[in-house]
C-alpha cells in the first residue's frame with residue numbers, strides 16, 4: 498500500500514517537473530507578457546468590458562509585441578506596431594485563421610474569412626477579380642451604392658427636426674447594396690426580406706461576439722452564461738441563412754444572366770467541375786456569409802461613428818460642408834469627385850482612426866512554431882494586429898484622443914501621401930478584401946448626407962461622453978445616441 502502511494506506521488510512529481518520544464522522551454526522564448534494564475538492564466542485579470550485598457554497597460558509594460566496566456570498553454574500574441582504587423586502578416590506562416598469555434602461555426606470553417614491555404618487563395622483571387630470586373634469600386638458600383646444613399650436621404654427627409662437613432666436605416670441601406678452585388682436582386686428598403694437578412698447578419702455578429710470566449714476554449718461555450726445564448730443563436734441562424742443563400746443559388750442555376758457574384762461563381766464551378774475543392778456550392782454559400790459578416794456592419798457602424806463625431810464637432814462638420822458646397826454645389830457626389838474633396842477624405846480617415854470598428858483586426862494564427870523578431874510564437878497561438886493600440890499611439894498620432902482630421906492634411910490642405918500607422922483595413926496578404934467598396938460607400942454616404950443635411954446634438958443630452966472602448970465582441974459600436982436632422986438650404990453657410 499505504502500509503496501503504491503509513494504509510486505503515485507513520485508510519478509506525479511516527476512510529471513509536474515516534466516510539464517513545467519516543457520512549458521518553460523517554450524515560455525522563455527515567447528514575447529514577454531504576464532502568465533497570471535496556474536491553469537487560468539491571465540484570463541481573470543482581463544477587463545472584459547474594457548479590453549483595450551488591459552492591452553494598453555500590457556503594451557506599456559512589455560512593448561509592441563506581447564503575449565497573454567488565455568488559460569494554460571493557450572496564447573494570444575498582440576502586435577502593436579504598424580511595421581511589425583505589416584511584416585508579420587505578409588509572411589505565409591502568419592496567414593492562417595485560428596482553428597476555433599468562431600471561425601469553424603459562424604463562418605463554417607471556410608469562406609473568404611475562415612478558409613486557409615489553396616482554397617482561401619483561389620476564392621480570394623476569384624472574388625477580388627470578379628468584384629473588380631463587375632465594377633467593385635468603379636462606376637457601376639458607384640451608381641448602385643448611390644441608389645441606396647438616395648433612399649436614405651428620402652427617409653431622413655421624413656424624420657427632420659426630432660431626435661432619432663439613424664442606425665437602422667444605415668444598416669438596411671448597406672445590406673441592400675451588398676445583396677444586389679451578391680444576387681443581382683433589388684429588395685426595397687421596406688421589404689421584409691431585407692429586414693430578415695439584416696436580422697440574421699446582426700444576430701450572427703452578436704452571437705459571434707458573445708461566444709468570443711470560445712476563441713480560446715471552444716469546449717467551454719455551452720457552459721458559460723452569455724456565451725451559451727450566443728452559441729444557440731448562431732446554430733439556429735446557420736440553417737436559416739444557408740437555406741436563403743442556397744435558394745438564391747438554385748434560382749440562379751435556372752436564370753443565368755444577372756452578372757452578379759452568384760452567377761459568376763456558378764460559371765467558375767462549371768468551368769472547374771463540380772467536385773473541385775476550391776469552387777463548389779458550399780464554398781459559395783460560405784463566401785456569401787463572409788461577405789455579409791465582414792462587409793455590412795463594419796461599414797454602417799463606421800458611418801454611425803462619423804455622424805457621432807460630426808455632431809460632437811460642429812465646426813468640423815461645417816468645414817466639410819463648406820468644401821462640398823464649393824466643389825460640388827448641388828451636383829450628386831460621385832467617386833470621381835473624391836480627389837477634389839481632401840478635407841472630407843481627411844474626416845473619413847480620422848473617423849476610421851478614432852473608431853477602430855475592428856479594434857483587434859481579424860485574428861490570425863500560427864499552425865507551427867514560428868520565430869519572428871527574436872521571439873517564439875508557439876504553434877496554435879493567436880496573433881492580433883492590434884489596430885486600436887496602433888491608432889491611439891501618440892508616436893504616430895499626437896494627442897490621439899482628439900478628433901482632428903487636420904493630421905491627414907499637409908500645409909496646403911492636401912491629403913498627406915502616407916500617414917505612418919494608419920491601417921484601418923489591416924495589412925499584408927489578408928488585408929480587407931472589401932476595402933475599395935468600403936471606401937466608396939463611406940465617401941458617397943458622407944458626401945451626400947453632409948451636402949443635404951446638417952446634423953446636430955439634441956438639446957436634451959441622451960449621451961454624455963463618447964466611450965470609444967470596444968465592447969466585448971468583434972465590432973466596436975458607438976454608445977447609443979440620437980441626433981437631429983436639419984435640411985440644408987442651397988449654399989447655406991453653417992459656419
Ligand code: HEM
Pocket residue numbers: 586609610611621675787788791792793795796799854855858859860882921922923924926927928929930931932934935
Ligand atoms: C469600414 C469598413 C471595413 C473595415 C474597417 C474593414 C476592415 C477589415 C480588417 C481589419 C480585416 C482583417 C484583415 C486581416 O485579417 O489582417 C478585414 C478582412 C476582411 N474584410 Fe473588411 N473591412 C471593412 C469593410 C468590408 C467590406 C465592405 C467587405 C466586403 C463586402 C469586407 C470584406 C472583408 C473580407 C472578406 C475579409 C477577410 C479577408 C481574408 O481573410 O482574406 N470588408 N476587413
